[in-house]
Amino acid sequence: MYAVIKTGGKQYRVIAGQKLKIEQIAADIGQQITLNEVLAVGSGEGLVVGTPLVSGASVVAKVVSQGRHDKVRIFKMRRRKHYQKRQGHRQNYTEIQVETVNA
Template identity: 40%
Template sequence: MYAIVCTGGKQYRVTEGEVITVERIPGEVGDAVELKDILLVKGEEDLRIGAPTVEGALIQGQIVRQDRGKKIIVFKHKRRKGYRKKQGHRQDLTWLRIQKIEMGGNEVPSSALSEEEHGRLLMLDIISAQANPSLTPSEEEHAGGE
């Protein structure tokens, strides 16, 4: 089982027992953490895709370490103008051990669609893209009302 979770503005693919490095999460070493911004959960048999997040899904973890990342150098300059600026930056980081991934039981898994229905939906997407190639899928929804 794995999940894709969003924390600190970044997305991570996590499995149970894995240790991941994320941007700083408030708390002390040993504290329990719950991540609720889950975009996708893949179980043994089913796949749940959120729109935008999976309702009821939850990832439980524990803070293993709070530290700072490696120093990076930010160097800005403008040629022929004598302008140079050098700065260093160290990001605050948290190491999380993923203990449990819960799927949430209220949703219909995407595998509930038959292959025929999946194919029909895919063909509709392809046909609509060919009919108006200049529009992205999100623009197609808005273009119909005009």
């Protein structure tokens, strides 16, 4: 059974046992969290699509770690104008492991 969840402005297709990195959530390592914004739940041919959410569906996950992604370097330049701008960004993430998908 799989589910399509929405968290941090993004959508993810998850199954039980899967690890994934999502936008940072304020939770301690080892804590269980419940993701209630489930857009679709399915197994094989049976797919239930919500309007916009599936009522009563949830995904239970455990927080594995908190961290930061690799640095993204931004470089802007206008040729012949003596303009150069350098900037960097590191996005925070929460790594979770999906335990169960409740339909």
